[in-house]
Amino acid sequence: MFALFKKEVQSYFYSPLAYVISALFVLIYSLSFITWITSLEKLNLQFSFAAIFYDQFFYFIFLIPMLTMKTFAEERRANTEVLLMSTPLNVFKIVMGKFLAIGLVFFMIMALTFLYPLITTMYGEVRWGSLICGYLGFFLWGMGCVAVGMLVSSFTENQIIAAIFGEAAMLLLFFMDGFSQIQWMQNKPVLSSLLSAVSPKVRFEGFATGVFRLSDMVFYILFITVFLAWTMISVEKRRWNRG
């Protein structure tokens, strides 16, 4: 499984994709960092890195399908799926190897933004506790999105389609708690509370404000587990249906 993990991580650096994504990511982060800093004096607010995450997540999650689009779609198109499937690797290991590899790439990209808090310590004070909490929440939500993106990729042979439907899924996840607030939903309290209970964004609020709740963390882990399991089933099912 380690060999697959290593190959997957490397594959992001063969193509310009990983560099482009990290550049975009850092750019977005920097822009919002600058916006916050410049508005601080006017508003006399307390600055929080986690708030940037919360503020900018909308943009961030759109980068994730670009990381996940090729996971299974490309394997299938290039006919390398048969190589993976005819070696001692099983579906669990294949999915986990790929998931962990994207996790590492995502982590590396995220780590780039850590530069800003480091610079800040030189000139001011950083509240490390809430910072780490924010990063943790961001990472967990990101990995949840990765799991969803991988599932979408396992449905198709076409990377572009995987990317487009991945984006759609991200949108859906992002606006899920929004849906639960609309008038129509308010009349159906059960459905509404259910929707906001499973909305990953709601869970992120705690992390973003520096409040660590075990239940939130468990939620994300469960969320990831469900989607990874679904991906495994989907990959296995494809094998039965295709030739």
Added chain:
Amino acid sequence: MVEIKNLTKQYGQITAVNNISFTANKNEILGFLGPNGAGKSTTMNMIVGYLPPTSGQILIDGMSMNENPKEVKKKIGYLPELPPLYLDMKVIEYLKFVAGIKEVPKSEREHQVARALSRLKITDMRKRVIKNLSKGYRQRVGFAQALIGDPQVLILDEPTVGLDPNQTMEVRNLINMLRKDHTIIFSSHILQEVSAVCDRIVIIDKGQIKAVDTKENLTGAAEGDIVYILKVEGECKSVEAVLKKISGIKNIMEVNYVDEKTSEFKIELEAEDVRKEIISEMLENDMSIIEIKKMTMSLEDVFASYTRGRSYSGLATEEIDDDKK
């Protein structure tokens, strides 16, 4: 070593493989011969555990894929129809990766990769990115991949497709070299190729097995036949009439109308020296021979003999009659 029992695969309504059974013994090369769409690749994908069979059983070294997938898969090296390559990788990186996923012990990896490279004569190419290799070299990298992990069973799906004649010979030699400690099943639609290296041959068509036999019996049945192509200046009908009178001709397999004055026949002779008789008969009847050449049996002929039978049906006379009406 590889036992296949009543294997069936259906893709929706299509039955790609229909209740086939055969066995490849230890250290034997089994040729898997069939035309396009016969179900060769489907069968191979099932043997290696990629495609689940609709029904039937596959035993590798007495073990079934369902019971012990990990151990069984370690015993098999597979070269699929399209070599499964990661185009962005270098050849050596790719082979090391394959060694990794096949769980080759770390200490052996270096050695196995080097051996596979040298066996396929691609050591010089090891630093090249696979994307930039020609089709033939890609095919060889795919073959090298199948050898990693030192599997006892090799499943090769049309390993020589896309290779030039020299490379084809080299791959055949390699297969010959591997025969002493490997069980090899390899598919092809070229009879010569299969008969050159295989101990036994399975002929498959439309998902069904047409024949399983040793090379000698099977190609003997086909190649023992003496088949000539005869091109004669003369009208089809009259030439045929002359040919029919020659007792040494076992069977007129094909009659081709070339033009008004020329006709071509595919004939099977009882013995080589019947040829002389044909030539003299032709001269006597004032028909000059344009060409007479010996046929090597093609896959179609072997198929014909296993599927249609071989009796002569007097095609020419009927055809010409039809034309007149």
